[in-house]
Amino acid sequence: MRVGILYSRIRKDEKLLLNELRDRGHEIEKIDVRKERFGLESTTANVEDLDIVVDRCLSTSRSLYATQFLDSYGVPVVNAPETGDVCADKAKNSLALAEAEIPTPATEVSFTKESAMESIESFGYPCVLKPVVGSWGRLMAKIDSRNAAEAILEHKETLGHYEHKVFYIQEFVDKPGRDIRALAVDGEPIAAMTRTSDHWLTNAAKGGETKSFDLDGRARELVARASEAVGGGLLGVDLMEVGGEGSGEYTVHEVNHTVEFKALDAASEVDVPAEVVDWLEAKAAAADDEATEATA
Amino acid sequence: MTSDTDALLAEDPITGEEIELPADVEVGEIIDSPVTGTELEVISLDPVTLEEAPELEEDWGE
Numbered sequence: 001m002r003v004g005i006l007y008s009r010i011r012k013d014e015k016l017l018l019n020e021l022r023d024r025g026h027e028i029e030k031i032d033v034r035k036e037r038f039g040l041e042s043t044t045a046n047v048e049d050l051d052i053v054v055d056r057c058l059s060t061s062r063s064l065y066a067t068q069f070l071d072s073y074g075v076p077v078v079n080a081p082e083t084g085d086v087c088a089d090k091a092k093n094s095l096a097l098a099e100a101e102i103p104t105p106a107t108e109v110s111f112t113k114e115s116a117m118e119s120i121e122s123f124g125y126p127c128v129l130k131p132v133v134g135s136w137g138r139l140m141a142k143i144d145s146r147n148a149a150e151a152i153l154e155h156k157e158t159l160g161h162y163e164h165k166v167f168y169i170q171e172f173v174d175k176p177g178r179d180i181r182a183l184a185v186d187g188e189p190i191a192a193m194t195r196t197s198d199h200w201l202t203n204a205a206k207g208g209e210t211k212s213f214d215l216d217g218r219a220r221e222l223v224a225r226a227s228e229a230v231g232g233g234l235l236g237v238d239l240m241e242v243g244g245e246g247s248g249e250y251t252v253h254e255v256n257h258t259v260e261f262k263a264l265d266a267a268s269e270v271d272v273p274a275e276v277v278d279w280l281e282a283k284a285a286a287a288d289d290e291a292t293e294a295t296a
Numbered sequence: 297m298t299s300d301t302d303a304l305l306a307e308d309p310i311t312g313e314e315i316e317l318p319a320d321v322e323v324g325e326i327i328d329s330p331v332t333g334t335e336l337e338v339i340s341l342d343p344v345t346l347e348e349a350p351e352l353e354e355d356w357g358e
Contacts, residue, residue: 010325135357
């Protein structure tokens with residue numbers, strides 16, 4: 001197949017994917033979104049005859065726009081722009097999970113310092129303040145006291161981009177020193193790992209120690225439902241155990257749409273890039289069938 | 297860095313020193329400078345050209 005890769009930098013994740021695609025003899029069109037222009041009817045990017053395009057943009061804003069333009073030209077793209085739109089914004093992400101009745105941490109959004117303070121006080125201490133757009137644990141605040149809350153809110157309101165004036169406030173979930181990342185394709189888990197740290201942030205990007213994890217039936221069910229809630233695709237579903245390690249009860253706090261998988265590939269015995277490419281091949285074949293039916 | 301007979305040579309854009317890159321590097325790839333640890337981006341392969349990688353932006357991530 002002929003595969004397009006939307007990117008702006010090649011990380012180890014993209015390298016793993018590119019190597020697997022090349023090993024299988026697929027033709028690759030690397031599309032550096034920094035160098036291309038996207039018009040209403042066409043693009044400078046070479047997207048002719050691509051069977052599928054994989055969005056691997058590191059920048060969320062570029063990811064959202066580039067996938068939307070490609071989709072408008074009728075180019076099959078994963079993940080779909082609708083999925084990206086929901087996953088890129090934590091507020092939309094929480095709403096989608098709640099609407100699907102998936103357990104997710106209690107969350108409020110407020111737009112002023114005063115109303116944010118009311119949200120924080122209603123949750124009590126500690127609680128968590130997150131940027132609506134962001135990743136890798138950046139700019140996350142665990143708020144332990146009213147004094148800290150006042151200082152953080154004032155800084156955000158004074159120094160921040162307008163998005164930082166959308167205060168996304170969440171209950172603090174007392175997880176057992178670890179959370180769970182599951183990588184799934186259209187709701188079917190490929191592999192999962194725990195991320196463990198003494199710090200309240202356990203992200204692998206923050207140095208959390210990773211270890212392969214076997215999802216139980218309940219976790220698999222939640223991964224499938226969370227995937228469906230955001231529109232499906234290649235996703236990283238993040239869960240926390242509620243009620244202690246191995247309790248079998250979970251809350252889903254986030255679904256990621258340009259998911260990194262190098263840490264999972266290293267932690268797991270599963271050949272993650274091979275599984276991802278298996279899925280891409282199936283998606284490309286399905287898109288081809290749809291196009292054939294449409295022209296029949 | 298290991299000595300690899302297939303390794304590519306390039307100039308570190310910050311120090312001007314010659315550095316070795318893995319033979320399979322590709323355009324767009326980010327590598328750590330063995331001299332300074334700075335992230336460098338592979339701009340071209342023929343000849344091999346490196347630039348200091350862009351600073352992390354607020355909307356980067358997954």
